[in-house]
Amino acid sequence: MTASLTSHDFSGTLDRRTQLADFLRSRRMRLSPEQVGLSSTGRRRTQGLRREEVALLAETSTTWYTWLEQRRDIRVSGPLLDRLALALHLDAGERLHLFALAGLPLPLDTALHETVSAAVQRFIHGLHDQPAYVLGRRWDYLAWNRATELVFGCRVAAEHNVLRRMFLDPARRQLYTDWNCAAAGMVARFRSDCAPYIGEPWCAALVEELSTTSPEFRRLWLQHDVKGSPDGLKDLQHPQMGRMMFEHLVLRLPDAPGLGIVVYTPLPDWDTPAKLRKLLQAAQEQEQQS
Known part of the structure; x- marks a missing residue:
């Protein structure tokens, strides 16, 4: 028997902070230290990168990144989101999604070179x-x-x-x-x-x-x-x-x-x-x- 899904089943999960936190966590967990140029030392209790490793790669504090995954009411900026996108190896669609979840417009590309896919x-x-x-x-x-x-x-x-x-x-x-x-x-x-x-x-x-x-x-x-x-x-x-x-x-x-x-x-x-x-x-x- 298939359970029916109603809007009540998703209450509390479709808010912007929760979706942003879950998205970042999912992208962090799919990467290994070797993929981002870090050495894997010691026993790892969780899959993927640690929060402190993402913070290091994004040039921000571990506390701030932890608060972001904890759905704290903190301010984010475009440059920081761009550094997170690079740290987590996000593609163009994922980067767009990251900015949308954070409620920020995608930064304009001011480079002179333009390409067509x-x-x-x-x-x-x-x-x-x-x-x-x-x-x-x-x-x-x-x-x-x-x-x-x-x-x-x-x-x-x-x-x-x-x-x-x-x-x-x-x-x-x-x-x-x-x-x-x-x-x-x-x-x-x-x-x-x-x-x-x-x-x-x-x-x-x-x-x-x-x-x-x-x-x-x-x-x-x-x-x-x-x-x-x-x-x-x-x-x-x-x-x-x-x-x-x-x-x-x-x-x-x-x-x-x-x-x-x-x-x-x-x-x-x-x-x-x-x-x-x-x-x-x-x-x-x-x-x-x-």
Whole structure:
């Protein structure tokens, strides 16, 4: 006979402190001293690392770490959680879970190098009939599929920053039926996205460069408009296919803050799906002939 589980069975266990303590204890118990570079001396009464060993690796006091596993009401910081994540060999998903249980946002990665996982690469390339690309926190194209190349003109050797393409590339100006409206919306969305990075050298350099080289960008930037909505419409005038209409959506990656997958769905307006199929078919035939 299987006992039924009700919410009462979990009373007192689904609070944040208990879950955090249990999670840390479970990760500590799965590691051996040898795995973290410590020597195993003396008889060990419990499985895994001792609390004092975790505290040593995380550069904190044994008392503080013990209190954390005892569900004490103590303050935690992002840097300390990061040291715990390293000490316990947490992967990206486990690190995200640790910060969530502690009630803290995942720290922003300010490193210049950005990577796209193989799974994300496969996902965007699997969208054969929809333009899709990965947008980095600096608004660089990090990866894209064939449909994106054909609609937006992305190439390996081309400028990969979306803002530079928008304001400095004459071809990109011709792609939008209403460039002024599209540019205003883009700057407003970038201002919203870059807010966490204000003060970072790359952000200041990009804004200064575009403000110097593009009067339109400077004017829009000084308006301080903000648009946080990740979806919207793209009304395009494609050089080969003519008018095309897409709906775009940004999918955020929880374990990679600042990165997003932008997916464009062709809408029935102006026979966009059929035009996109013609583009893809023509490109495929050209590749087969070459």
